[in-house]
Amino acid sequence: MNSVPLTFVGHPFASTGVGEKIRADVRAAAAIHLQPLIYDIFGYSPRTDRDHLELARRFETPKLPGGIRVFHINGDEVEAVEQVLASRGESLSDGYNVVVPAWELPRYPERWAAALRRFDEIWAISHFIADSLKAADLPSVYIGHSVELEPRALLPRRSFGLRESAFVFLHFFDTTSYVARKNPQAVLELFRRLRRANPLADIQLALKVKTADAGAPNWKIALEGIASDVVLFDTVFTSYQTQSLIAACDCFVSLHRAEGLGRGLGEAMSMGRIALGTNWSGNTDFMTKDDSLLVDASLIPVGEGEYPESAGQHWADPDIDHAFSLVNGIWDNPDFRERLGARARTAALVRAGHRTVGKRILDRTNEIAEMLRRSWRHGIS
Secondary structure: OOOOOEEEEEOOOOOOHHHHHHHHHHHHHHHOOOOOEEEEOOOOOOOOOHHHHHHHHHHEOOOOOOOEEEEOOOHHHHHHHHHHHHHOOOOHHHOEEEEOOOOOOOOOOHHHHHHHOOOOEEEEOOHHHHHHHHHOOOOOEEOOOOOOOOOOOOOOHHHHOOOOOOEEEEEEEEHHHOHHHHOHHHHHHHHHHHHHHOOOOOEEEEEEEEOOOOOOOOHHHHOOOOHHHEEEEOOOOOHHHHHHHHHHOOEEEEOOOOOOOOHHHHHHHHOOOEEEEEOOOHHHHOOOOOOOEEEOEEEEEOOOOOOOOOOOOEEEEEOHHHHHHHHOOHHHOHHHHHHHHHHHHHHHHHHHOHHHHHHHHHHHHHHHHHHHHHHHHOOOO
């Protein structure tokens, strides 16, 4: 790989899932001593997060080189990317181009599939996404995705207004990313049932919300009966604050209907936290019943308007009764919590840690580099 540049292209400074996706690949590649570069294709994200600035200092390139270029974009962005490259005198013909799409339903949209076929190959960050691509006749290489959060000194629980004595559940959701998919109402209903069954239990729910006006719940109604035990965060967090909040809580909860990956669950596991999640879609790459709390689910049709390109598709309907049975009283069982948290950390790092994913990147890019060298030796462009 030394003679063939490896550049990750996308939105490396965006405080979104697509930003985390490219940053995780860069960290995974660096963990096994590759020398990755990052290229900010659109340049529209503000550079205010210290963690992001450190990545820029170490890896950013102002010009997209040839070699292997890994585009963390989706099918609906390809045309805009090609236009930006053309405006800079660059194109997809200048290197070996890999695309890493995100998707959260069982079949990748045919409308976007044609754009992905312009690339030399596709990488899948989960087996669920690999299967969704296959359903659209798009072959892919499974690389996975690192969920590892590196240990460091973090903000204490009191910084977030959480009780030191409480067992704290944590849920993330983004109202700009289709509320029905994240299914926060199920999490609220689960917590409401736990509170009713255990009126004296010292439990809290931390809700980290990225809010857009159109999708934001009416919190007064949504939190009726449990508001005194819910701490709501609806401001933008830095990466450091987000990691600190995960560390400050005891159990990460995701009763999602579908996840391309389920990064929040994996990150919590990598920090030794209990993960309660729907037993369906991307998170099952790193979650099993031996190391986490997997919630039974049935499959239901995606409702009209609940997700784009969803006609004829299905997703999960998690069983709240089963979720309740898994966590009810867990706060009174510290030995079980400690064992499960330790197993969760081991599972996350072994299945989806930096070095695990980095090794897959290394192996595949070595294969590509050798293929390119053979082509060059034979004079094939």
